[in-house]
Every structure is written in C-alpha cells, then in structure tokens.
Amino acid sequence: MKGYRISVIRHGRTAANDKGIYIGRTDYPLSDKGAAELAGKMDEFVYPNVARVYSSPLRRCMETAEILFPDVPVQTVDNLIEMDFGEFEGKSADELINREDFKEWLKGGVDCRPPQGESVKEIQLRIFRALREVIIDMMQEDLLHCAMITHGGIIANMLAGFGLPKIPAQELQCQPGEGFDIHITADLWQRSQAFEILGMTPYNS
Template sequence: MLTYKIHLIRHGLTTGNVGGKYIGRTDLPLCEEGIEELKKLKNKYEYPSAQMVVSSPLKRCLQTADILYPDLYTEKWEDFVELDFGAFEGKGIEELQHDEHFSKWLESGMQNPPPGGESGLDLTKRISVGISRLFKKMMDEQLGSVALITHGGVIMNLLYGMGLPKCEISQWAVDNGKGYTILMTPQFWMRDRAFEVYAPLPYGLSQDEVQMDTLRFTKPGEKA
C-alpha cells in the first residue's frame, strides 16, 4: 500500500513574529531576517523534495514556498490560511493582558472565538476539509510527496486533532521555517481520520529545535 507524505512547513519570520504579536489574516510579507533565516536553514539542512507545493494564499507563505521550492508551481488553497484572531489581531501580550476577552480565550485553550474572530473548532473543521481534499488529490494523481506551506496555528491544530502520537497542542507549536512530515495511508485515514507524525523538518533538526517558544504568547507568569 502506497504511503503518502505531506511536509507541513511554517512560513518564515515576519515583523509581527519578531514582535510576538498575534498575526492571522494580516497579509505581512517576510522580513529580511526571515528571508535570511530560511536561506540558512535550506543550506544547512534538508527540506524534502516534493511533486507539488500547496500554500496558504498569504504573502509570507507564498514567499516561503518560492525560497524553499523555487522550481515548483505553488497552488494557493484558502483552506490553510491562519486562524482569524479578530479583535486580538496585530496585538501582543502586553496590550492584551488586562483584556477580559483575552483571558477567557486563553482559559478555553484558544478554542472559543476571540471577539470578531474564528474559534478553534471552526479552524479544525476548515483544515480537516482541506487535508481531506489534498489527500484525495494526491491519491487521484498518484502524488507521493507534497509540501504544504502554512501557518503555526494550522499546523498545531492539524497535528493535535489528527496526528499520532497524541500530544498536548502546545507541543506541536513550530518555529518559523520548520515543521513536520506526516504519513498518510488510505486505510488508516478512512478508518480513523488520522495520520502518523513522522519526522521534524527540515531533516537534521531535533523536535526540540523545531518547537517554538510558546511563552511569548502567554500572559506574564503563566505557563504555555
């Protein structure tokens, strides 16, 4: 039975990431530091080859795809755009720490929607449809390896909801330019709607080196 590989890669660094802000639908490009860091990662480690590249339509993901897979056409899929942070968009912890809505959002494990934003459940439903559609395309076209350039929130929720082994959602937080290869088989997906988390990306990094420091997105004195 053919095993299909999807390489989940978070986009490179933006000015919003540098400032520790919640950046969802704001269409920021990569910053110079982000571009250089991606090039360093690509030169030092190995990003897997792919037969197709799928990306969130936001600039930071499309630029990342161009740097990591310059010879492949990139398909834009709305399914894999970042969570809509609503009223929290563009703000950091210091601005939000006294906001009652923000406290309740964190207490819910970021599953309840921010004011004017998207809930974790809505995000999970959206990306579940997207990954199903992508897997079907891979099977129909016999594509064994696809790179998916997307966002931190998308990767976290995808791995938390459908990935094995099971881990706390914070353990799936990935740093910029990094991610995981997942393995999908038709039988396992049809039976359990699940996949195996195979290896950190780029190849050569440990899981500890892939994970993002989530402390910058929690309230002072609070654990991630």
Template sequence: MLTYKIHLLRHGLTRANLEGRYIGRTDLPLCPEGRAQLEKLRDTCEYPWAERVYASPLLRARQTAELLYPGRPLEPLDKLRELDFGAFENRTITDLEQDPAFRAWIAAPAGAAPPQGESAAALLGRAVEAVAYIFARMMEERVTSVAVVTHGALIMNLLAAMGLPEREAVRWNAGPGEGYTLLLSAQMWMRDQKFEVYEQIPYPSGQGDNSDE
C-alpha cells in the same frame, strides 16, 4: 500498500512576529530577518523532496514556499490560512494583557473564539478539509510527496486532533521554516481519519530522506 507523504511546514518570520503581535488574517510579507533565517535553513539543512507545493494564500506562506521549493508548482488554498484573531488582531501581547476581553478569552474553555474572530474548532474543520482535498488529489494523480506551507496554530491543532502519536497541541509547535512529515495511507484515512507524524523537518545536512526523487 502505497504510502503518501505530506511535508507540513510553518512559514518564516514577519515583522509582526518579531514585535510579538497576534497576526492571523493580516497579510504581511516575510521580514529580512525571516528571509535570512529561511535561507540559512535551506542552505545548511535538507528539506524533503516534493513534487508539488500547497500553501496558505497569505503572502508570508507563499514567499516561504517559493524560497524553500523554487520552481515547484504552487497552489494556494484558502483553507490553509491562519486563525482569525478578530478583535485581538495585530495587537501586541503586552497590550492585550491589559484587555479584560483578552483575559476572558484566555480563561475560556478550549476552542472559544475571540471577539469577532474564529474558534479553534472552525480552524480545525477547514484544516481537515484542506488535508482531505490534498490527499484526494495525491491519490488521483499518483503523487506521493507534497509540501504544505501554512501557519503555526493550524499545524498544532491539526496534529493534536489527527496525528499519531497522540499529543496535546503545544507539543506540536514548529519554528519558522520547520514542521513535520505526515505519512498517510488510504486505509487509515478512510477508516480513522488519522495520519502518522513520521519525523521533524528539515533534516540535518546529509541525513535527509530523498527516496522519492
């Protein structure tokens, strides 16, 4: 049975990340510190081989993909974009803690949307659609290893809902330039819409799995 690998990675840091801002739809580039951090990871660790790369259309994700996988075919997918934080977009955590609407959102049942924003359920729905599209392309074209550069909230929600072993979303947190390798088979996907979370990436230098090269 053929096994497919999707290497799911979080983008690098932006200035807003360093300032503690809620950034979703806002299209920011990598900051110098974020680029330097990714370059250090790339030079001191090993990223898994990928025949092609998919990314969120937001600049920070596309720049990360181009830095970590230079020269690989890159396809932006709108469904891979970050959660839309609506009225809380581009505001600092310190500022938001004084906002009754933010406190109400934090206290609301899981999955509630921020004012004028997007719910976690909507985020998960399009994340699943993105994975389904990528996996269908992989099976059709006999491509067994791809990289996907996206955002932290999408990674956590997707893995909490569909990943094995089962874990709550916060336990699937990934640092900038880091993520997880997903193993998929046609049978598991069609029957259960699940995948195995195989390992964390990148690997320490000299310990990478480059068997697909």
C-alpha cells in the same frame, strides 16, 4: 498499502513575528530577516524533494514556498489560511493582558474564540477540509511526497486534531521554516480521519 507523505512547514518570519503581535489574516510579507533566515536554513538542513507545494494563500507562505522549493509547482489551499484572531489581530499580549476576554481565550477549549474571531472547533473543520482537498489531489495525481506551507497555529491544531500519536497542540510548536513530516494512508484516513506523525522536518544535513 500505498502511503502519502506531507512535509508540513511553517512560513518564515515577518515583522509582526519580531514585534510579538498576533497576525492571522493580515497579509504580511516575509521580513528581510525572515527571508535571509530561510536561505540560511537551506544551507544548514536538507529540505525534502517534493512533487508539489500546497500553500496558504497569504504572502508569507507563498514567499516561503518560493525560497524553499523554487522549482516546485505551488497550489494554494484557501483553508490553510491562519486563524482569525478577531479583535486581537495586530495586538500584542502585553496590550491585551488586562482584557477579560483575552484571559478567557488563553485558557483554551474547543469553543473558545477571540471576539469576532474563530474558535478551535471552527479551525479544526477548516483544517479537515484542507486535508481532504490535499489528500484527494495527491491520490488522484499519484504524488507520493508533497510539502504544505502554512501557519504555526494551523500546524499545531492540525497535528493535535488529526495526528497519531496524540500530542497536545502546545507541544507541537515549530520554528519558522521548520515543521513535521506526516504519513497518510487511504485506509487510516477513511476509517479514522487520522494520519501518522513521523517526526521533524527539514532533516539535518
């Protein structure tokens, strides 16, 4: 049975990442350091040849796509946007550590949410819709290998929620400009809403 491969890659570094603050929907661009780091990784690693890039609409993802896949068409997928951190947006863990709602949120759980933010359950539903959109597009266009540029939290929840083997989200963290290759077949997706986790991407040169 025909399979479809997606290289799911985290966007490059922003000034907010360097400051250690939570950013979800705030539309930070890549920092100069982040853009240079991605360019360096292109020299160090081999990024896959892909037919299309599916990207979160936020600038840090679109700019990452332009650097890593300069000649590849980019298609935005709104549901690949980062989680909504609500009242925690723009704040660091040090600023929040004495808040009881922050302590509760750190304990995790599918229904746990930042005040006025998104729960894991809501994020998983969005991710499912994003995956369905991408998979249908790849199958209709017969695109066998594509890339997806999104956010660290989305990647961890995507692979933990839909990936096989089952791996906790905490163990699915990746560095900027890096991520995981996944393999999807129509049968496995339709039967189980699942895909196979193949390993890390990009590849050592």
